[in-house]
Amino acid sequence: MSILVRNVSRRFGDFVALDDVSLEVESGSLTALLGPSGSGKSTLLRIIAGLEHPDSGRILLSGKDATALTPQKRNIGFVFQHYAAFKHMTVRDNIAFGLKVRKRPKTEIRDRVDELLSLVQLDGLGDRYPSQLSGGQRQRMGLARALAPEPEVLLLDEPFGALDARVRAELREWLTRLHDVVHVTTVFVTHDQEEAMEVADQITLLHEGRVVQVGGPRQLYDEPASEFVMRFIGDASDIGGVLVRPRDVELLQEPAGGAVEAMIVRMTVLGRDAKVELHDSTGAEIVAVLSRDRFDDLDLWRGQTVWVRARRKRVFAA
């Protein structure tokens, strides 16, 4: 099912959460709504789900206007950051909930729950209560519960936000694999650009209630539409008023045209690459990444004064 968001605005009192946002999510895609906190990404997701209402604008699901539909009628699955587990029900009953309220036959429910338990690798834990599960397990249960009624859209609100780094990495990878198997149109909200780059095939970057760029992970990194995008996606250093990616920083032993003086404060060898951190004359940090060959040739030392220059320049209209 495709999702179309048309000119949606939403304010909470004086705070503008969404300002004339339009967005298209292709059927079957895995899309990230990325942005810093307060950018409106969660509000947008909740409006798509019907849990929140736009002040103006429309939501179209599969081409049909769904703006006035309740969450019950949108055929969506929603995964909450803090799991929203039904605490008084077993894992099995949690997953079966969407099927029970639809009054599906008992045997069908049992088979579907068994299938989902194994899909989310919770076999054998069906009779536990949510309080007896780890955070990662609870969130997998939340996913199974959302998938049980076979929704046409899966919406995830910072699904890995409450988990520790190791479990988060595991679940990210697992979500991409799941999407390959289940092919449901998936939209997830995150403030973590790495997570968005790793999981999504389309990223919508939001900032202060507006969409600032839409594209694939590579496009956002290679062709940032603004200074904000460039700084938010991947590292960027400021050399004499120009934003430069670490790989585009050129290190020179001698002064040269357009080069800025800087002092090396730290060097790290990362296998075939090396990372050099420098401070310019104002103390601002510059990060350079260069190949090992070049790094070894330069024979740098900590505290050394060098000159840095941008190999590829990006100047954004203010």
Place this chain on the structure above:
Amino acid sequence: MTSLVSRLGPRSVALGYLAVILVGPLAIVFWRTFEDGFGPAWDALTTPETFNAFRLTLIITAIAVPVNTVFGIVCALAIVRKTFPGKSILNAFIDLPLALSPVVVGLSLFLLYGQDGWFGSWLSEHGIDVLFALPAMVIATIFVSLPFVAREVVPTLKEIGDDQEQAAWTLGASGWQTFRRITLPSIRWAVIYGVILTTARCLGEYGAVAVVSGRLQGQTETATLRVQERYEAFDLAGAYAISIVLACIAILVLVAMTVIRPRGEEAT
């Protein structure tokens, strides 16, 4: 030494206070009742008037408790989950029965339903007796026992948040299904606790019911009114015996509460 004092100090003050104010008088009532054996107490309890008084108390309780339970849950949901004009006024008014003397409640009902009251003349024209009859006594009891369920449920609703309810909606559950399967099981211990407190309040109500009942012996006399009536008739054995039964019910209610409470905490 000081640590022993500071350790035992608050405890002995609390227990001593309870002994003087609560346990002492209650023990004397027990003792006086059974001073001459069980016979006189039993005789006093089995008179038709006393029997009728207990029956009336139970009928009133059986009506007031369910009404206030439903109202309390609806009010709590409105206060916690909805925004509407006048919400803070509703929130404040729910506590009114706790602050207002029951006698004042009784008097206000008197003014509403009496012969010259706002509704009184219309009701008597249509042959409906409210005052000096069951309806007024039920209304008075409902009024004084109104806050308990709502006051228990409100903090629990706030604590559980609305994530689970929203999850149920996205899974296709209607408003009623969400309430039945998600909200109610989450607040059930608060509701039970509130029901117990409401029941205790209904059984023990005196002031408001005294004003509106007319105290017709064997007709509009509840158990608490009967105690007063026996006392005034110098039938101390009878007054004590009825008091004992009321006290026993109260103790049972408290025991039920302490038994239920720890399980309720564990169930979440």
